[in-house]
Amino acid sequence: MSPSTKSREELKIFTPIGQLGQGFNEDIFWETVESGVDAIIADGGSTDSGPGRLGLGLPNVPWSRLARDLEIFAKAAHLYHVPSLIGSIGGDGENAHVDTAAEIIAAAVKEKGYRPLKIIKIYAEIPKDLVRQKLADGLVGPCGGGVPDLTEDDIKSSTRIVAQMGLEPYLKAMRENPDFDIIIGGRAYDPAPYAAFCLYNGFEDLGVNYAMGKIMECGAQCSIPKSREGLAIARKDSFDMIPLDPKSKCTTVSVASHFLYEKPRPDILHGPGGALHLDQTTYEQLDDRSVRVRNAKFVPEAEGEYTVKFEGAKVNGFHTIFLGALRDPILLQQLDPWIELIKGYVSEKMDGLGFDYDLKIHRYGVDGVMGPLERDHTVGKEVFIAGQARASTQDQADQVAGMAKFAFTHAPYPGQLATAGNFAWPFTPCEIPMGPLPEFCVYHIMHKVDPIGLFPITVVDATGDNTYVHQPRKLTAGDTKIKKLESPQTYWLTPEPAAGTCYLADVASVLRSKNSGPYELTLDVMFPNLEVYNKVKRTELLNRETICKLYSVSDSQVIASLFFDQAMAYKATIARPAVSGGFGETDTHGSQQHIPLMYLTLPFGRD
Known part of the structure; x- marks a missing residue:
């Protein structure tokens, strides 16, 4: 793939899913690719689902599901020469995930008999000594108001640290390898592959490029109802957002509101090397399903002041959980003191065993979902209990959880009538060892970095004998018909608000x-x-x-x-x-x- 020598008026960029490996509609995928797109771009993950991936080195979805998507991308490259760009592969974007994804694609090329494909790997793990040096130089700060200062212990205890690359490594990879087929990026700023591909093809307004990428990295989640497959048509001064599921549509409000999604504030979105300003952005309804976006502005950081975010997680002991529910109304009337009684019982039994532990009881139905943010502690007819024990070893965590679950089952309470047991649990064994407990410990900004040198690039030539015989896809009747959107149903909250409110x-x-x-x-x-x-x-x-x-x-x-x-x-x-x-x-x-x-x-x- 190489940029056109002619002046291009627009780029068609296709994102089949907001998170790679979560599955997409293959009919929509192939219909879109066959109609002609310039690139397939997909994001692979984020910190949304907690520290487990980064702390334990696990992918965010099973590799079998990631392989399914990657193999489809390889087939699209073989048949239609459509390039693919991927960011944050495997969820956390660690080096091992980059390598595994490349191996999956290479195996598919060889097994299916595709033409040889050029795969580019961009790594995002960074050395701990570099972080230590930047910290010593005063060039590390928290990423956000709730983040504590970075410590040496945070660096040392992290299983790995990844930096969030901007567009520069993708741009370098494409310029040095114009015949590339698939780029597999480690941890990346979500819009970075989109902005890089546009810039590579001569679309130089980074405000448009990054704004488009920010919307598209979630697929068509900005549509109503939210859907998966999205198409963006990028131009020099604007982009159009189009959902590909015929049951969905975009509106000016649904697209504009997506800039609020998972960001501290909607008007300024900070990323590697600068900030996207959206306070003057405009939205135009083109038809009943698509929206045009203009006037986003990217303000770069001063030369030599480039910043990136870096992330790390550690293992903090082992944990065991137990799950079940309480239904007896006599018990629920005295739930708080009864749970304190159980904690005291566990403490008494564990005393003298020579290890520290933590025990947390989540009371879903009282304050379980919101925890310390909850103000309404009304108890309903049932309460779901999720108990969590943490200790230095799995055996110790198992002991604490087992003792707590036993107490939930048999601890007495005043007025008790049901003496056979208090606790209804759905699974056996009820105590479930969860293994190492991961926790975030690094979520910081590094100043004055090299936006390219920090992220090594490797080229892999996947060999194939080009013997694949393509069987044209069979269309089913009505594939391309636009289905009528259903009218939303109204649901009222209870209790009813007071009259006039x-x-x-x-x-x-x-x-x-x-x-x-x-x-x-x-x-x-x-x-x-x-x-x-x-x-x-x-x-x-x-x-x-x-x-x-x-x-x-x-x-x-x-x-x-x-x-x-x-x-x-x-x-x-x-x-x-x-x-x-x-x-x-x-x-x-x-x-x-x-x-x-x-x-x-x-x-x-x-x-």
């Missing part, structure tokens, strides 16, 4: 929470039209004070609180009460923390 959820079109990295939680509220948006904005109820009250946090823990007019949205970001995926975690993805905002009462009715 409504809940925020009654008037919002989107209300969600999400991790913004491992140390922050971000909250987004979007509205269906300007009338509703301005009506809510005028109440002045969406502010820092309200967030503090609803989430029981101090003002210093509120990192952002602002309205974003382009998306008719409000955003707040707070420091997470616990690092994502660590011991005692209640919601690793951070996606179920929006409920208190749903019930914020507004001083006007629903209509």
Whole structure:
């Protein structure tokens, strides 16, 4: 593949799924590739799902599922000479995952009889000594308000450290290998492969390139209803966003609101080497399904001041869990003191055994999902218990969990009628050893780095004998027909709000929470039209004070609180009460923390 010698007016970039390995519609895939695209670009992962991948060296999905997607990309390269660019392969983008992915593609080329393919590997792991030197030079700082300062112990205990590459390594790889077929990148800034491919082909507006990449790295998640397969048409001054699932559509609000997704604030998105500014960005509805985006601006860092984010996780002991539920109303009326009684019983039994441990009891149905952020501790008719024990060895964690589960089953309580047992558990054995417990310990910014030299590039020539005989795909009737969108059904919250008032959820079109990295939680509220948006904005109820009250946090823990007019949205970001995926975690993805905002009462009715 090489850039055209003629002036190009547009690039068609296809993303079949927001996270490689999660599966996509093959009919849509081949129909799109056959119709003509310039590149297939896909993101492989992030820190969303916690520290397990980075700390334990595991892929985010089974290699069999990643192999399925990679083999399809190889087939597209063979048949149609469509190049593919991948970022953060395997989830964490470590070197071993880059190598494994390349081996999978090479094996497929040989086994299927494809033509020889040129595979480029870009590595993202960085030496710990480099991190130590940068720390000593005062060139390392936290990435976000909730991140503690980096320590030598953090560096030493990390199983590996990866840096998040920008567009530069991809651009170098393409310029030095214009006949490339597939680029497999280690940990990468999600929009970087998109921006690099556009720049390589002469599209020099990095504001457009990065904005397009930021939307497309999630596939067509910005569509309504959210879907997987997305197509972007990039131009010199704009890009169009088109969902490929015929049941979905993009609107100006759905696209604009996606810039809020998993970011601390929507108007300035920081990344390697600069920041994407979206405060002047405009959105135009082209038809009933596609949107054109203009006027995003990329502001580069000063020469010599290039920064990258780097990430690391460690193993902090071993853990064992047990799962079950409580249903007896007599017990549920005295749940708190009974659980304290159990903790005391476990402590008494473990005393003298010579090891330290931690025991966490999550009470889903009371405060399990939100943990320390929960304000409503009402107990329902059932409570689901997720117990977690941590110790220095697996055997020790098993002992603690086993003792706690036994106590949950048989500990007495005043007024007890059901003397056969208290605890309903669905699996046996109930105590489930989980192995090493990973925790994030590095999530920082490194200043004054070489954006290319930090990320080594290796070329692999996958040999094939080009004997593959292609069988044309059989189309089924109605493949290309646009299906009618179903009208959404309305659901009202209970209990009903007081007369003349409504809940925020009654008037919002989107209300969600999400991790913004491992140390922050971000909250987004979007509205269906300007009338509703301005009506809510005028109440002045969406502010820092309200967030503090609803989430029981101090003002210093509120990192952002602002309205974003382009998306008719409000955003707040707070420091997470616990690092994502660590011991005692209640919601690793951070996606179920929006409920208190749903019930914020507004001083006007629903209509």
